Amino acid sequence: MYKVKGSFFYLLIVIFAIPGFCSGQQNSDNKLSITGKYSNELSSFDETVLEILQMTDAPGAALAVGRHEKLVFARGYGLADTKRNVPVQPDSRFRIASVSKPITAVAILKLVEQGKLSLDDRITDLLKYEKDTLDISDKRINEISVRNLLYHTGGWDREQSGFDPPFAVDRIAIALGKDPPASAEMVVHFMLTQPLDFNPGFRQSYSNLGYAILGRIIEFITGKSYEQYVKRNIFEPIGAKGFVMGRSLLSDRFQDEVRYHDPRRFFSVYPNRGIVPAPYGAFSIETMDAHGGWVARAPDLVRFMSALDGDKTIPDILEKQTIKKMVSPYSQIDSDSTYYAMGWYVLSQENKTVWYHMGDLPGTTAFILRDGNVSVALLLNGNAGSRENANKLLPLLQNAILEVDKWPDKDLFPQF
DSSP states (O other): OOBOOOOSOOOOOOOOOOTTOOOSSEETTTTEEEESOOOSTTHHHHHHHHHHHHHHOOSEEEEEEEETTEEEEEEEEEEEETTTTEEOOTTOEEEOGGGHHHHHHHHHHHHHHTTSOOTTOBHHHHSOOOGGGOOOOSGGGGGOBHHHHHTTOSSOOHHHHTOOGGGOHHHHHHHTTOOSSOOHHHHHHHHTTSOOSSOTTSOOOOOHHHHHHHHHHHHHHHSSOHHHHHIIIIIHHHTOOOOEEOOSSGGGOOTTBOOOOOOOEEEOSSTTOOEEETTTTSSOTGGGHHHHOEEEEHHHHHHHHHTTSOOSSSOOSSOHHHHHHHTSOOTTSBOOSEEEOSSSEEEEETTEEEEEEEEEETTEEEEEEEETTEEEEEEESSOOOSHHHHHHHHHHHHHHHHTOSSOOOOOOGGGO
16 A cells, blocks of 8 residues: 655644734724625634735735535635735635646546546547657556546656646747647647656656646547536536636736736746746746636635535535545545545545645635535635645634634625
């Protein structure tokens, strides 16, 4: 048996207190803008977000909380754009980075339910590339299954190779004789000609590439783009209208999208742009579609999680048995109380399982959490700042849930 490599979070519940929190629309100490309706019953979430903003130095955040398929809390904190002094709204759009992976996993499992593919299908049988254009030098690639990609057991290890393909779109394009940045299809095609880092199925190593391949599988099977299929078959049926595919350049951002704040500057992956702000051109978010490309509103992320709760009040995206399978550990790897399932980190805690996922890019941190009958989506337009800070997000948000004595009954979803 093999141990899981590289868990993201240490999982200790720590109680934090914030002195001097003002329950009105602004924090009286620093005049922090807070938008959305205040809830005395859920003030622990206000306190927690203010703690996270102070901890991370992010200029703004949005938080949405759902319970029993109702949206009970939606607030914006701080600034969406520090240059124009624009406050974050509860429904401001943010890049969600790797929080895109649970969405892709659900889309794949939907196709499995429809009988259009199997978890044990080999990816080279599903990716209909012309054989004379695809020189697979490492024959182990022919052994990789859809299941392997979902569980990050496909055989790629970015730490071992020192190479994360979706973040090397300039080099891959040049290697293919194309203008950068490389598209997702180009990245996948190129990497299928490269050697693996380990035997498929033998251990887990977090792989953006694996989920990029899942996006291409969706396209080959459905005949639609990844974005088109997911919007029509996952988001539209549940009324989640705020999801859009991200755009790399500042000039192309959506009207209600926050501005991402990161002081770093790097060479652009786009030609003739030189050194650019890290969030705007240092990577291609369009290339990241299935593993990190979505832009979303916090309330719509709560909608997404609420449609996976197994409750019969509102039809779920997936059947109950599929949801159970989705959050089960990979059978060939020895896992402990925290493991990576199909698109979700899972924590076995007392008599319940907690699902969560984090995503981060320059200027972006996103975190979603499904804890019992409560769903939480937290979005920041700044980085968590350190892995230590990122590790605190789960216990902080869980503690905010525990501090609620009485939950409001009103449903805010019609407003969003």
